[in-house]
Amino acid sequence: MKAKLILENGMVFNGRAFGYLEETVGEVVFNTGITGYQEVLTDPSYYGQIVTMTYPLIGNYGLNLEDSQSQTPKVKGFIVREACDFPSNFRCEIKLNDYLRNNRIMALDQVDTRALTKILRNSGTMKGIIVLEELSESYVKEKLQAFTNKEAVFRVTTKDKYSIPGSGKHVAIMDFGIKANIINSFKQRGCKITVFPATAAYQNILSVNPDLIFLSNGPGDPEDLWMVIENLKQLIGKKPIVGICLGHQLLALALGGKTAKLKFGHRGCNHPVKDIEENRVYITSQNHGYFVEELPVDTLVTHVSLNDGTVEGMRHKTLPIYSVQFHPEACPGPRDANNIFDKFLEVLT
């Protein structure tokens, strides 16, 4: 059936509804990855967002039970140009439409996604609502105004602490909406892992006496998480700390830096990042709407985006603290920067 996306600025994009047919509101963002829609759908960092893919044919290889980055899709909505209803891949276990319907995710296809992308690029990320019927302007306005994503992290973090055995270093993970392949990347390096909810108090974390604390990726504005930041402050100097994406931003805030919102974010698999320490460029997977605008004192930039010059990584001058904005765990995207996990563990030495 016909449906449409109405943006905060009043622009309307017509399309056809698929997945779970129910009105949905969220922040509309675009992702430029050509492959990896399954990983995008299930990445908790997209919680609260309606994601549009710039690549026009989505669903070609279906979905499987192996590649998800969390147990369920986390997006608020999904917008594509053409949803494939006849996927082909030896691992394909479920079709895109069926997956979304079963997981109650509203989606739109037959949308001019390039036009939508250009609007978001020029006007910046904004809220949007996908509707199935004609609705009054005031209703839409109210719905959009009422939408907030401030609680996002608390919706996607683990409810309870859990452990994964390992013979190597003990990593305490603060889960703000962690992607499965981050945990895998530590597992592959033999780490013993304890995962804590975002709300875990610093005393609890220290009580397991980890070798390393890892701050995960996650959704939303880091500045909304003032309680978490206060908690983190208590960990600084006590244990080596590393982080990815939201974890990196929270670390910067806890150390006294500043974060800000990017006009339209970095979401895709083709972002060049220069590693200043190595003088090498890596093509990275990225997914962030906020960035570290001002580095904390006593930290150095380790990585910088070649596209817009924003900070992509930092290291503390004296403390064992190191974090990156991009996603070295890939999934989706290039695995070129996978050695960042080794560097995380080197912080210990």
Place this chain on the structure above:
Amino acid sequence: MPLNKDIKKVLVIGSGPIVIGQAAEFDYSGTQACEALKEEGIEVVLINSNPATIMTDKEVANKIYIEPLTTNFIEKVIEKERPDSLIAGVGGQTGLNLSVALYEKGILEKYHVNVIGTSIESIKKGEDRELFREVMKSIGQPCIESEIIMDMESGKAYSKQLGYPVIVRPAYTLGGTGGGIANNEEELEVILEKGLHLSTIGQVLIERSVKGWKEIEYEVMRDQQGNCICVCNMENIDPVGIHTGDSIVVAPSQTLSDKEYQMLRSASIDIINAVGIQGGCNVQFALNPNSFEYAVIEINPRVSRSSALASKATGYPIAKVAAKLALGYGLDEIKNAVTQKTYACFEPSLDYVVVKIPKWPFDKFFNADRLLGTKMMATGEIMSIGSNFEAAFLKGIRSLDIGRYTLVHKDMEKLSLEELKEKVMAPDDERIFALAEMIRRDYRTEMITKTTGVDAFFVKKIKNIVELEEKLKTYTLDMLSKDDLLKLKKVGFSDRGIGDLMGVSPNEIYNLRMKWGILPVYNMVDTCAGEFEALTPYYYSTYNTYDEVQVSSKRKVIVIGSGPIRIGQGIEFDYASVHAVKALRKMGIETIIINNNPETVSTDFDISDKLYFEPLTEEDVLNIIDKEKPEGVILQFGGQTAIKLARFLTKKNIKILGTNSAQIDVAEDREKFDALLEELGIERPKGFAVRQMDVGLSEAKKLGYPVLVRPSYVLGGQGMEITYTEEELGYYLQNAFAKDNKNPVLIDKYLMGREIEVDAICDGEELLIPGIMEHLERAGVHSGDSITMYPTQNVSEAIKEKVLEYTKKLALGIGIKGMINIQFIEFREQLFVIEVNPRASRTVPYISKVSGVPIVELATRVMLGEKLSSIGFGINVYKEPEIVAVKIPVFSTQKLPLVEVSLGPEMKSTGEVLGIGIDIHEAMYKGFLAAGMLLKKKKGKVLATINDHDKAEFLSIAKDLYELGYSLACTSGTAKYLKQAGLQVEVVRKLTEEEPNILNIIKNMEVDLVINTPTKGKDATREGFILRRAAIEKNIEVITVLDTAKALIAATKRYNTDFAERNMNIYNMGK
């Protein structure tokens, strides 16, 4: 790392003549590389034997040598110019092989020339199969189980161990020449023998067949510091087993999940790191469709056909960036030319689908064996861009210029399901139409996938198209709703396709679209999927909502390109299109180019102000014209593809610049043209246009045999033949009328005289002939296949004057404004006109270069109203140069099984080389050397079978051969004649006689040359045909016209010593 300041003067080696497997893509990449080097203030020295290229233009390099691509001649250039560096990876396999040869002969060391970019050591790691496998083993990359074989016995033993089928791949050849799949030992013997022979180092690889796996390619780049990026990946619709150059290819891959995509991407990067690439590289994988198992097929450590395609598919200029990397820059130091904000160190993101379809020469050679395999047969390709696969695919089909607008194919409709199944299992160029027909008859798509290896995804996409086609067949015009039509347009159907299926004219569909406002919009190819603002003026059509083209109010002109490279319409037309654009830009006019060939310079996005990458059909072109509203459209440079549009555009009230549609018609319509000749008092060989068999036969009788027959509206002599008897003519006419009953067939008296050709520019009042050319071969050989001499060597002043007079009369009589090409025959001191083309021809680039007259620029200016008298190159015949240039055609017939070798009225050559010398002899020698035809005495024996007409003439040739120290082997008739004249001849048995006979002599490669003048017609079972094929498949030169033989022997005779070659001059054409 910044620019290496030690690099001041760089030698660039081009790829030579266009042959199958090495086409215009290297003009594109070479030109980009030269320009990228010049941009950095570096002096560029270029050597290329192919004059039809942009790269050999004055503006592209500082010093230009159109000389044979041999190490001797390159050494001459190095000695004279003393470049400090050589860039090896931009001249295709030819450039790469020559660079390695120069290195191995110590020439680079002798003159202190450094190889920049990918090193010789790395090239060898990538090219030498043994070294490559070692490298792959060391980094744990799986290769297909294989072994290097250097003789027949070990080949058989290994294949037995491996189990059939096996794939045979010769080392150091291009386009997989000499390779193939062997299903059993008999087949292996044939393929292996050929392969061992064709490999320059006598090596082939025998490998396990992974037929049916997916073939996936990655285009990757690496800088000196080891930064790597992947520009693009591509998925072949045809599975492994069909050469990628003969496969339909989609970019990006469609059926790979992120896991598989990244697995192969990481592998590509590991490989180029291990090999040590500094520049671009193509990596080909076979991927098991049922697991993560994969194997590296091969890499190309250079720019390639695939890299050209990837550049056009993404907007990322690989060759340009590769050149900068060779200079020492890092990927992060080179700006992205498209966005001019971001850097070259990123990976393009596509928000559209790209389809590449090969263009095969089988519309011309319908007797050829069309079976697709590991040897490439396509002469060119088209690319199309759409918002979905179906649209890109349908655009691609109509870009091929084969008269198809849908997947409906009458010949397929006639086949049974069994026959169709056979056709898709042993695929040929029409397999897609067979596959569509199977779907049409409800054959299970799962089984199609299983038997063909074409992924279910693509089969389903084709099914989508077929289902809509079937629905349309039941529609009448009043049933077609606005929503239906919009949907069809989104899926990529053309007005013509819809009209054909519904049985209405395309114009009726067009009118409906106008009524309902269904118009395409144009989106940009911007490398970044819209993420950043981009400045590339590179567009494709789609039926979306948002148009990204800014239409300016400036004065503007559209130039129509020539589409895919094919025999008869090659790179020369791209050369002309590019120069037209350059001329217009110089005049301050906004330029727009429409073309669909990804290999060419014209589709480089910074050539014109705007590039529309679109099919060249009436509808697609009109849509752009309707939108841009140019002052006019230029058709003269796009070959027959563009000229064909004249009538339609005129009907739509679009202004055609220069010669108009009615005038074009005078030149092309036989009856109108005859009337004009009558009026002007110019003679042509007597002839008639006939529409019926009996009329044809009776007219031919009146003319007297032999007669020349051809369809009207032809390209490159397509379907042209000389028939000697009524029976032959009858057979020809029957076929011709069956193929096309709308247009008449032309029958002419055949005159055996000297052919003279001119290209001229006419402004409506005055005329300029930049040069008069003389053909070496007597009339009857297609002008494109003739050796052409400029200036003329044997033409009298009186005839030259007559040429001018006739050319002027004809140009003014037709009303030419712009270019005209005329072919004459001088027969018994009389001049006859045989053909007039109201457009640029394939000789324009070379005459421009040798005469120094910028022909295309002058023609363009004239079309826009300037007068020749005020341009400064004078009128009438331009002065002759001091040097002599000989254009020699180059053939790819070897790569096309069962295609006739002998020369005739139908064009067969794919490319050309130029020999430049102080006199005709030096020029001829260089030309033959560059074309690879020069006699090299290995066996010291020549095989000759000469028909009765030619025997007397052959006598002097035979004597010359003796003088050169060759012995002759002949069949009885020829032998008898020569013996009577007192020559010693070895008599060999005929093909029909017991062995060892003439065929064994060829198969055992006992001779260096075969001279065979054919007797009649095209019949693949005939003796001569079999001999000629056998010879070229053994790499033995075959000459079928005595004029060619005479010239070749004269050249060999005069300059038969090394000493003479060493003393030859080289000429800088860049002055």
